[in-house]
Amino acid sequence: AQTVTQSQPEMSVQEAETVTLSCTYDTSESDYYLFWYKQPPSRQMILVIRQEAYKQQNATENRFSVNFQKAAKSFSLKISDSQLGDAAMYFCAYRTSQGGSEKLVFGKGTKLTVNP
Amino acid sequence: NAGVMQNPRHLVRRRGQEARLRCSPMKGHSHVYWYRQLPEEGLKFMVYLQKENIIDESGMPKERFSAEFPKEGPSILRIQQVVRGDSAAYFCASSLQSNQPQHFGDGTRLSIL
Numbered sequence: 001a002q003t004v005t006q007s008q009p010e011m012s013v014q015e016a017e018t019v020t021l022s023c024t025y026d027t028s029e030s031d032y033y034l035f036w037y038k039q040p041p042s043r044q045m046i047l048v049i050r051q052e053a054y055k056q057q058n059a060t061e062n063r064f065s066v067n068f069q070k071a072a073k074s075f076s077l078k079i080s081d082s083q084l085g086d087a088a089m090y091f092c093a094y095r096t097s098q099g100g101s102e103k104l105v106f107g108k109g110t111k112l113t114v115n116p
Numbered sequence: 117n118a119g120v121m122q123n124p125r126h127l128v129r130r131r132g133q134e135a136r137l138r139c140s141p142m143k144g145h146s147h148v149y150w151y152r153q154l155p156e157e158g159l160k161f162m163v164y165l166q167k168e169n170i171i172d173e174s175g176m177p178k179e180r181f182s183a184e185f186p187k188e189g190p191s192i193l194r195i196q197q198v199v200r201g202d203s204a205a206y207f208c209a210s211s212l213q214s215n216q217p218q219h220f221g222d223g224t225r226l227s228i229l
Contacts, residue, residue, distance in 0.1 A: 035217070044205060045159070045220035059173075091158050102214045103149065103172060106158035 002027045004094050006107035012093045013082045014115050018068075022111045023092030031097040033103065034075045040088040050076065050091070053097075058085065079112075085115045118143065120210050120221035121190075122177055128227045129198050137193040137224045139211030148191045150183060153205040165191060166214075170178045195226075 011037045013019035025034070051059045051068050058066050063083075065078045080085055089111050093104040097114040129135050141148050143170055146167045151159040164172040165185035170214040176183065180198075185191040205225050209218035 007220075037220075042222070043205060043225075044222050045209075047217055047219070050217055063134070097215065101216075102147070102164055102211075102219060103161035103175065104159070104209075105161070108156075108158045 002029075002032075002096070002105050004092050004105050004107040006090075006092055006110050008110045009108070010111045012111070012113040012115060013079070016086060017082055017116070018078060018080045019082055019112065021079075021090050021092075023077070023107060025073050025075065025092075025094050025105075025109045027073070027094065027096075029096055029098070033095045033097060034066075036064070036066070036075075037091045037093060037094040037106075038078045038086075038088045039091065039109070040085075045091075048076065052080055053079065082114050083116050084114050084116060087112055118146075120208055120209050121216075122206075122224050124210060124222035124224060125222065126225050126227070128229060130229045131199060132197050135198050135226055136201070137139055137195075137208075139193070139208030139210075139221060140188045140190040141208075143211075145210035145212050145219075147211045147214055148173040148185050149209045150193050151207045151209065153223070155204075155205060158209060162193070172212050184201055189223075198226075198228050200228050211223070 031056045032053045034051045038046045089109045091109045092107045134221040150162040153159045164205045180196045183196045205223045207223045209220045
């Protein structure tokens with residue numbers, strides 16, 4: 001079974017600085033999807049960024065980018081120019097590409113604090 | 117274009133009662149997923165449904181829990197004879213196709229007295 005590990009329960013960053021959140025996963029599959037979701041205090045689950053394993057290019061969405069290291073099974077999230085609104089829980093998630101099992105497997109999350 | 121709608125937002129039940137959680141997927145989405153989030157934990161998959169069919173229920177407890185997604189109307193997650201341990205946030209997500217990103221609702225926070 002696939003597992004996702006987020007080794008940083010909490011992180012903090014100064015406003016306007018850059019922070020990197022770590023995520024590793026375990027799988028025997030060669031093709032899959034990886035995601036980062038943000039959960040602010042309002043408890044919504046917001047998709048931040050998505051990476052397809054067969055794509056070597058790292059995904060980027062404005063201030064958010066990933067460092068996808070397939071061989072190392074690592075998928076870190078970099079937030080540049082951090083803003084107060086970035087404060088939230090961040091969850092890394094894995095999903096197989098095989099049909100019939102589209103469930104997301106989540107890590108336990110990293111709580112990000114942004115200091116003014 | 118409305119997102120995934122879950123209701124109620126908060127639900128309080130006494131031990132032994134039934135809880136019904138509703139989820140209306142995004143317009144045009146026929147794939148629905150239910151997840152449970154315990155305090156200080158990530159989300160755990162419960163069940164995946166596609167109109168009138170349960171595709172994967174590997175995360176559902178064997179007893180007291182059931183889910184449906186009828187041809188008409190919202191998806192329902194039903195918990196019978198609730199216990200304190202059922203207290204959690206229950207999230208629904210939907211997708212257009214099975215290989216498309218899942219979009220989440222705001223969740224239902226279930227509290228058991």
